[in-house]
Amino acid sequence: MSNWVHLCIDMQRLFAEDTPWHVAWMKEVSPQVVALAERHPEATIFTRFVPPRKAEDMTGMWRAYYEKWGMMTRDNLDMALIDLVPALRALTPPARIFDKMTYSPWVSGELHSILVKEGVDTVVLTGGETDVCVLAAALGAIDLGYRVVLLKDAVCSGADDTHDASLELLGDRFSVQLRLMTADQFLSSLPSGLHLD
Structure with a gap:
């Protein structure tokens, strides 16, 4: 079986609750996310999107972004909202948390370094x-x-x-490197091994 990690992106109260960044769909996908994380918490890393204290702490277009979203900076935000939704927070540890200040979790190189050391492919x-x-x-x-x-x-x-367009883009243009599956398909593949060919 491949050495895999479940990278769960930004399932935070910040997006689940009544904020300007609320994502209504989050409650619809939560059961599938929880099912995988509960079954394999030791293989799960939760990322958290952490805003700066104030817009002036950022450079370039991130400063402009937080000038627009000033109410979502840490100086103006209930810090508890940065935490994971409760059902996922309960799984840490053994699940891990990785904080980031950009869309991508790879920018600092730290997450990649951790996964390389763990032999994740x-x-x-x-x-x-x-x-x-x-x-x-x-x-x-x-x-x-x-x-x-x-x-x-x-x-x-x-x-x-754009959700639909992103899935179509990833599934079509990156089909050698990326596979689309349902949570049930992935979970049912684990006992016999994960085959991506």
Whole structure:
């Protein structure tokens, strides 16, 4: 079997609750995400998108981004909202948390370094949003040479059209490096091994 990790992207209260960044679909995909994380918490890494304290702490277009979303900076936000949704938070440890300040979890190199040391060759993606942070995680993993399995019923977005377009893009244009599966298909593949060919 491949040495895989479940990389669950940004399943946080920040997006699950009534905030300007609320993703209504998150509650629909949560059962599939929880099912995988509960079955294999030791193989799960939860990312958290952590805003800066204030817009001025960022450079370039990230500063402009947080000037637009000033209410979502840490100076103006209930810090508890940065945490994972409770059902997933309960799985840490053994599940791990990896904080990031950009869409992609790969920018700092730290996550890749950890996975290389652990001999991981396959990244199984869940979480949100399909067309932003999940997309960035998928493309970064592809660039770094990982096999990517994206669980299409365990990712969510606030925009149906771009969610669908992202799944189509990833499934069609990156079919050698990325496989779309359902959570049930992935879970049922584990006892006999994960085959991506």
